[in-house]
Amino acid sequence: MITEMALDLKVNGDRLLSWLVDLAKIGARDDGACCRLALTDEDRAGRDWVAQRMRELGLQVQIDAIGNMFGVRAGRDRTLAPVMTGSHIDTVRSGGAYDGNLGVLGGLEVVATLNETNLSTARDVVVAVFTNEEGARFAPDMMGSLVYVGGMTLDEALLTNAIDGAVLGEELQRIGYAGDMPLGWYQPHAFVELHIEQGPVLDMEGIRIGAVHNLQGISWQEVVVTGQSNHAGTTPMRLRRDAGYAACAIATFVRDLAKDMGGDQVATVGKIDLKPNLINVIASKALLTVDLRNTDEALLKQAERLFSAFLAQLREEEGVDIQTRPLARFEPVQFDLTLAKRIEDNAKALGLSYRPMTSGAGHDAQMLARICPSAMIFVPSVDGISHNPAEHTKADDLVAGTNVLLHTLWQLSNQEA
Template sequence: MLKINSDRLWQSLMDMAKVGATAKGGVRRLALTEADTAGRALFETWCRDAGLTLSVDRVGNLFARRAGRSEDAAPVASGSHLDTQPEGGRFDGVYGVLSALEVIRTLNDAGIETERPLEIVVWTNEEGARFTPAMLGSAAFTGAMALHSALESRDAAGTSVAEALRASGYAGERAVPGTVFDAYFEAHIEQGPVLEESGVPVGVVTGGQAIRWLDVRVTGQAAHAGTTPMQYRKDALFAAADMAGELESIVVDFFPQGLATIGEWQIPNASRNTIAGDVAFTVDLRHPHDSAIADMETEVRARFGSVATRRGVSVEISQHWVSPATPFDLACVDAVQRAVDALDYPNQRIISGAGHDAIHLAKYCPTAMVFIPCVGGLSHNEAEDALPTDVARGADVLLHAMLERAAAV
């Protein structure tokens, strides 16, 4: 049975990992920075070598097309992202891009044509580490986010996406929203421990769980640390700390599927000898079911409000981003299942815990994902790793799922 060139795929991953490499073995390629642009340029070189045609849309999404026998047919697409976290790993996102490229290379080597064209996509700013929201490029492509809103998003230094696109040379002309694909498949590391703990090398992903990002601001009263008795204080930090404890307690009621994280914490105008009068932090809620995550948010608002009342402070909670639970297309999931069964690779059905570009695509065209384990379940970390055998197996599954879909009009 046809399989990808595992050595070539691994070498491509290691070569891309040199672009923006960090001292601890990770990668830093924030979206549309010089490092990200260099990574895209390397990918473009490989695509031209494979005979692919390149184009860029107005939000910087990069497309590499392999012609099919029916050029007017909607393409079968695959891809992910090349941008990383500030201290990211070598496989998150890039595995999906380069496994799709390896699919094309393998078909070229075997002299196989497809009825439908194939396209590889590099989505802009998937991580959300430089611009918000995450998955910005695929959101604009699918119409989930207005193009002008995406272009106006700014990083911490005040640079807009539009300005970064011009500076990087990726302000393209291809229309946004984009032309609908016949289907979209995305290969990715799991970014969690389930597959590794189960001893299973391939996950057949059935959908993505619901995600809600909340912005929380606690306002008390700044005062002198040495002259204000404890009973008279309106300490925003101690109140926020109580709220953090309440958040952890809330998740217990939604065990084992509910998840909650405080990823950012700020004390504006902080001073060592001043009581914090203002604290801002983020809350990330996740659950496979929309009704449950709505209940989680309701509980957060109620308990944080109670803490604020008890401590004499005020709290404001706003939704920053909401992604509903998203089932993948049954036909595409079945195509992945048939591929992994034909290859006789151990596998299991799994729900994606992380957000991916495929979540946006699933609301736009038939979509499915292929997961492989990552060592220790570790991701968004410089120590992120994957085994070469798992890397190859996931790409083999991607190859046959795409080939099945692209062979039929």
């Protein structure tokens, strides 16, 4: 076995790409989308296919009680904590070919490259496939990794109801992926997840590798405004209690808020429903959602406070009732900066443009960050599109990201401490 890796060693891009194509066929729909909702027959078929690849690569395949899959490549010293990589293979209802899949198949491609070049590592290398990352069939999302790190009990997870009425534990049994490996068996030395960006930053800036330093905190609220329905022609402006106007004032306020706060703060009103929603009737009711995100918890709280103060003022000025209901609230996650810096260094050494960045979406790595040094490698999403059949990452970028993963995992798996 060889214990030194040449800097110019590269993964086999053709094999990686053909695996991505093959996995995307499982659950493929006529419109080009991929639909492998968690714990459905399609998910089982995808899992079976991945397990078969793992076995062909000589990995030991293990399944834990929440259905997380682990392909283990033994290192020279089994007493050392393993290095873990991976992601998920479940998709949203109308998913693409790369979200999740790249992190799993990129990990397997790293293993295949190590095998072919006869390279041994000090530590075990583990490729993980986490259950139900998308949350499209069972809430919450990132469930497999959440349960793995102890953030949710197994019992609670197994009793979760699907949107189609199924019970998670029963579905897990049905598809044959209720395993016997204890939860949290591996306490990794480090975790690295390769993923598509799912945002437009790398693509717009023409940068090939994102070293993910942190992950945004999320604050989701539903807002219901109740005003007074009235005739749009006969009601003077001063007598209006316009729920539609109030909804729009909220949307423009949060835009201004994000611009004024600057930094990582983003704010979105993506959903607005007016009643009665007629051209010549002042709306009596508006239901809208507000999505605030920041990488800094204190700043996210500040955004929430400023938003709340604006609602109080708007209530007064427009004479409307405004009720809010929290829909989701996650604190920001800080990844391991030493590990993120290592990803940048490897991109640089491989001649790839790179930048530090923030993830705006949730990922399994944020759960693993609770128990070990973790970070992520992002590759560009063309036009920032994901969760959509049009999701695309250029082949060169898929391969480049996997090469960064190769060298990063190699270094981590040979660390003595």
